[in-house]
Amino acid sequence: MELKKLWDAKQMKTVRFWRAVIGETLALFLFAFVVCASTLPWYSTEMNSSKILIISFTVGFAIATLVHCFGEVSGGHINPAVTLSMLCTLNIGIFRAFFYMIGQCVGAIGGAALLLAITPEEYRGNLGVTLVNDSITAAQGFGMEFMLTFILVFTIFSTVDPKRHVTGSQPIAIGLAIIIDHLIGISFTGASMNPARTLGPAVVMGIYDDFWVYWAGPFAGALAAAWLYVFTFGRTLEDKNEDDSKRSSGYEMSTTNSYVNRGATDDTEIGTQTPDVLNDDSSLTVL
Numbered sequence: 001m002e003l004k005k006l007w008d009a010k011q012m013k014t015v016r017f018w019r020a021v022i023g024e025t026l027a028l029f030l031f032a033f034v035v036c037a038s039t040l041p042w043y044s045t046e047m048n049s050s051k052i053l054i055i056s057f058t059v060g061f062a063i064a065t066l067v068h069c070f071g072e073v074s075g076g077h078i079n080p081a082v083t084l085s086m087l088c089t090l091n092i093g094i095f096r097a098f099f100y101m102i103g104q105c106v107g108a109i110g111g112a113a114l115l116l117a118i119t120p121e122e123y124r125g126n127l128g129v130t131l132v133n134d135s136i137t138a139a140q141g142f143g144m145e146f147m148l149t150f151i152l153v154f155t156i157f158s159t160v161d162p163k164r165h166v167t168g169s170q171p172i173a174i175g176l177a178i179i180i181d182h183l184i185g186i187s188f189t190g191a192s193m194n195p196a197r198t199l200g201p202a203v204v205m206g207i208y209d210d211f212w213v214y215w216a217g218p219f220a221g222a223l224a225a226a227w228l229y230v231f232t233f234g235r236t237l238e239d240k241n242e243d244d245s246k247r248s249s250g251y252e253m254s255t256t257n258s259y260v261n262r263g264a265t266d267d268t269e270i271g272t273q274t275p276d277v278l279n280d281d282s283s284l285t286v287l
Contacts, residue, residue: 006093017096023073024083025103027066031078032111032200034062036128040119047186056182059191064175071171079194080104081218085153085226101196108200116204127201130190132210141210144188145217146224148181152193153225161234193218 011017038058044051067076075092077083080101087097116127132141155177159170178193185191192198198214201207 006087006090007095008093009095011093012095017099020074020096021099021103023070024077024100025107027070027074027076027078028104028107028196028200029111029114030107031062031066032108032197033115034111035059035197036112036115036201037119039125039128040123041125042123045125052183052186055186056179056191059182060175060179062175063178064169064171067171067174074100076171078104079218080196081149081194081222082153082156084219085157085222088223089157089226089230104196105199108196109203110200112200112204126207127205128190129201129205129207130192130198130214131207132189132213133187136188138210138213141189141213142217142220144185145192145213146221148185148189148191149193149218149221150225151181152177153222154229157226157229158233161229189213189217193221195219 035055035058038055063078066078070076070078075086077086077100083092083097083100083104086092087094092100112127116124119127132138136144152174156174158164159166159168159173181193182191185193192214195215195218198211202211
């Protein structure tokens, strides 16, 4: 994406732009509901090994499912930290990033609120609010959230990089990274990696202990991972020239399976014919 397109507001007049924003909102609504539900103390209030496994696999499978469902609609960010990393590597524009983050936060609060409404009071606990372990400092919690998000975002960038001709399921790879992060991070900070996921139950329950950790850590980790990948392992000028050569010879590298900024190039304005969702084969430029 060219720098001048970062501030291009024309995309806000398209059907696909607002469909993508709604997609991110709905994705976080469902994600917050599922993740917070997996933490409810139905049988025990202790965070034992079995509870950690349940939460880890629930969150990982939830992300894999939602990325698969919403990848074609919005890019399947489902995380403000991921959205920020895409913005700062010029994969999406300012306005898309802003409305994605607003939608993500609203969706997460809505999902947590619904769970609160339908859960008996004696089984609510703290509704999955992420808290820094009493045995570590807030600074150590920041470090853990930084590393967990770094692992996640680095995985995302590597799996959607079109110059890596590796077959496989991107949603599953991302979901597995989430599971790994939870297995090692739940005992430290609850393994948020997602400011919106933390915001939802925090607002509903009114608990904001060490709240900055869950914003600063994921944002910093996401940016570090994105920039490291792009500037170290991403597409070089030599790669770009090779791609241009292939295109000129009749071969165009396909990126239709990449979920980074799917939907960012549609120019159908509101009031005109709605694009065919099931037959959209627009290509993307990733990284």
